[in-house]
Amino acid sequence: MEDEVEQQSQLVVSLLKFLVLLSSMGIKFSYCYNFYANFDLCMGFLEKGEGPCDLDRQGEDGENDIVTEKAAFTHEEPHQDGTTPPKSDAEIEVLHEKVTKQIIKEGHGEKPSKYSTCFVHYRAWTESTQHKFEDTWLEQRPVELVLGKEKKEMEGLRIGISSMKSGERALIHVGWELGYGKEGSFSFPNVPPMADIIYEAELIGFDETKEGKPRSDMTVEERIGAADRRRMDGNALFMEDKPEEAIQQYEMAIAYMGDDFMFQLFGKYHDMALAVKNPCHLNMAACFIKLKQYEDAIMQCGIVLAEDGNNVKALYRRGKARAELGQTEAAREDLLKARKYAPTDKAIVRELQLLAEHEKVVYQKQKEMYKGILGPRPEPKPQKTNWLAFFFQ
Structure with a gap:
């Protein structure tokens, strides 16, 4: 006992x-x-x-032209959250008496010239309080900035952007004289008078004279056409194994079809815009998967699924990205739903097999x-x- x-x-x-x-x-x-x-x-x-999960659910026929890659089931380091300005040990470039720049990520190609239409993402903080008051990444839409025609408070940012190449990301310090001035900002109450500004800015890309007019002056057909040209440019870059440059083209395309623009569209025009916009998000997801930026891929697929909950490519790519992050149940749910609408798709079947083998x-x-x-x-x-x-x- x-x-x-x-x-x-x-x-x-x-x-x-x-x-x-x-x-x-x-x-x-x-x-x-x-x-x-x-x-x-x-x-x-x-x-x-x-x-x-029930692995035997079947559905209607569908198709999916994605070529699968073997899942590595790796975990990626989380991205910087953007709540505070990033740190940089890069050399400080003096662009103006009141503007300095430190490169965070190198760009490529030429720099924009005066009157170029630049597509820019940025975060902005007041230097004294480190309070973030604007973030275009959260809005998922880059800003259109025409160099030489910017608002007065954007003059310092314009000087920084004009020194950058496509794809470049930089830390830009702007003195209050070239920012919101003596009075501060009415739109952003947290920007006090005489506040120096810190920008984390990325030049997505720019146009010299490609379109000849700003988005606000374009007709619906012109905006959709301009977006589609960038989508095709992005596809060509992806085929050349340049996913980062392809992403820039897709982001510029999406910039022509922001939420305010889409909200005004009905009927055939809304369908025409979605026929360009959704492939851009899906192609960006494919690029992010290739770059192992799986959370970004999931976000892009989510945008498409918000419009079309049964989109096979979005379900497949989100499932693949979730599998790579170890989110097994969510990945299986996406892949099984994709298989329901495309039961013969080899890429989806293969991804489900990889998931089962991993488990x-x-x-x-x-x-x-x-x-x-x-x-x-x-x-x-x-x-x-x-x-x-x-x-x-």
């Missing part, structure tokens, strides 16, 4: 150590009745947001880990024979 109690005590201690280990790994757990005797059932013991490997590793922690299963003691009962049966 004492031996049994001791064995049970040792087992309880081992289990407690095991649960502490799981907790330190960030794994949630629930009670499991008999770990050793029901190991396979006890995999419900782990709840990482992953669970079984099998993880399961085996976890099984070995648990055995190593808990040690061998204790052998049951032989029961004593009651000879009196044996003879009188």
